[in-house]
Amino acid sequence: MRSAWLAKVVLFALTALALSRGGxxxxxxxxxxxxxxxxxxxxxxxxxxxxxxxxxDIAPDEAWAALKRVLGAEPRTRVVEEDKERWYLRAEATSRLFRFVDDVEFQLVPEERLMHVRSASRVGYWDLGVNRRRVERLREALKREGL
Known part of the structure; x- marks a missing residue:
């Protein structure tokens, strides 16, 4: 019973936080x-x-399928988490030489006709622009897919 109450409090707090961020x-x-x-x-x-x-600029299901096709074509990249109910996906991209792992996240917001993206290195301080170039490469690939 106490855990159910705690779960409701946590859900309420997360909802309040999201709404306070304007999203x-x-x-x-x-x-x-x-x-x-x-x-x-x-x-x-x-x-x-x-x-x-x-x-x-396409239906959410089509955009989701396009995202998965584009990620499937990315070398050393694999989808590790997908929550289609909340339109969230996380992939891991591994560098060729040193095998560093970067996290790449996507959040589709159909009512805003946007897909948010985040690409980040797990370790180190500088990435020499790798994450920004990845996002722009994915943007171009998704445009070719009709996004």
């Missing part, structure tokens, strides 16, 4: 960027970390 629960799933320059996100308020969200 919906759907847009609150993507993690924030750290202070280090090895992350870009369409939800960042910091210009150094900001990358534009992907514009979605």
């Amino acid at each position: 919906s629960m759907a847009s609150s799933r993507i993690s924030d960027c750290p202070d280090s320059p090895n992350c870009v996100s369409s939800l960042s308020r910091d210009q150094d970390h900001y990358a534009s969200p992907f514009r979605v």
